[in-house]
Amino acid sequence: MMEDIKRLQQEITELKRKKNAVILGHYYQRPEIQEVSDYIGDSLALAQEAQRCMADIIVFCGVHFMAETAKILNPTRKVLLPVMEAGCSLAESCKAEDLRRFHAEHKDHIVISYINCTAEVKAESDLICTSGNAEKLVNALPKEQKIIFAPDKNLGSYINSKTGREMLLWNGVCTVHDAMQAEGVLKLKAENMDAPVIAHPECNAALLKVADFVGSTKAMLNYIKKSDAKRFIVVTESGILYEMKKENPDREFITLKDEKSCACDDCGYMKMNTLENLLACLRDETPEIVMSEELIEAAKRPIVRMLEMSREMGIIK
Ligand code: 13P
Ligand code: SF4
Secondary structure, eight states, rough: OOHHHHHHHHHHHHHHHTTTEEEETTTTHHHHHHOSSSEOOOHHHHHHHHHHHSSEEEEEEEOHHHHHHHHHHHHHSSSOSOOOOOHHHHHEEEEEEEEHHHHHHTTTTTEEEEEOOOHHHHHOSSEOOOOTTTHHHHHHHHHOEEEEESSSSSHHHHHHHHHHHHOEEOBBBHHHHTHHHHHHHHHHHHHTSSSSSEETTTTHHHHHHTOOOOOOHHHHHHHHHHOOSSSEEEEETTTTTHHOOOOOOSSSSEEHHTSOOOOOOOTTTOOOOOOHHHHHHHHHHHHHHOOOOOHHHHHHHHHHHHHHHHHHHHHOO
């Protein structure tokens, strides 16, 4: 088994070199995929990396909207996604024509969309955000600016609570984070009083209320680095534990799986990518993300705006 993994990883690494390809991997990918990735990051960092990528081929080990974002930001590169069906419940919850209709009913609002949406939805949006910059971007807009926030109602309601805004929220959720329950977290908290709870803002509002820290994937990693605690209750997708343990071998991470009330912290979409289909994708150069020039241009504007604002505010370099 271990030998198979090593052999596949070696073949992938050789092909990558031969084809001048890079692998961009999200923190939620399987550990063996993270090991062959040239760059691992959260949604914001991966978008940035995709923008500056010089390789001929980008293989995106993540989900469809992320590979689409890479293509939008770097359209002259060939962008591959090992499994075309690797979707996202948030992207699926919001159809561009429904958002357009809703916006037409609220013409005095601008649309901010979480990056977890389709290119067509991005094209309908004024600004894109990620969980790593949403609060700061919203705060940078004039107080009286009316806003529709799509498609994540949990992230939107969290940002409303932090900024005092009353953004209109689309009714979408990340089915992975939304299924995690405050009760389970409270139980873990009672049994592990020394361990702060760190949670992703895609979790539901009741859960976020009992968290000690709420932040994006990267923000959680930074929080651990700066904290004096030795143990943490981690409330998010399981893939991040690989990087957490790698960066903090002397610390302990407790999850809802330990509480046994929930085996819900694996994103089935993210885990569709395997070494086998990654190798096939790199070898055959398919499935490829193909988009019209018009769609790329329309979807690019709000993403570039996000990246520019994030740079101006010092959120990214
Ligand atoms: P971030 O990478 O922005 O933390 O988002 C998490 C997520 O659910 C990605 O699909
Ligand atoms: Fe979508 Fe949630 Fe999976 Fe991220 S973890 S890809 S938001 S379903």
